[in-house]
Amino acid sequence: SAFAGLHSERFRAVSVGAGISDWYTYHISNDIPYFTTDYLSSSPFHTREYYTPTAPMSNIANAKTPMLIQHGSEDRRVPLSNAMELYRGLQAMNVPVELYVYPGMGHPITKPRENHAVMCQNWAWFARYLLE
Secondary structure, three states: OHHHHHHOOOOOOEEEEOOOOOHHHHHHHOOOOHHHHHHHOOOOOOOHHHHHHHOHHHHHHHOOOOEEEEEEOOOOOOOHHHHHHHHHHHHHOOOOEEEEEEOOOOOOOOOHHHHHHHHHHHHHHHHHHHOO
């Protein structure tokens, strides 16, 4: 969803849940480093040109779409550094952005209270930008 929000003016708001902000950073910091090599048929160390066009951070200068970012503090699949990088990049571009970090949560937000918070935050975010 971050990619879509950075490549189109079609969206009035975007919600990013545990999203990858940069393939290179993701490749060296997650718990399944083989995933990127299998998914894109090459390592970012050898063929950065495959990774760069689809990395949200590579296109952050074009950012205009307001983004809600939600991430678990203990996510090892897509480490929290991805959310922080996207958040700071959007702030630098003066794009409306909110970041919610769920303490103790991993890649999926699995506890009922936190799931409820995710739904409520998404509802409020989209209501703000779509119902105004």
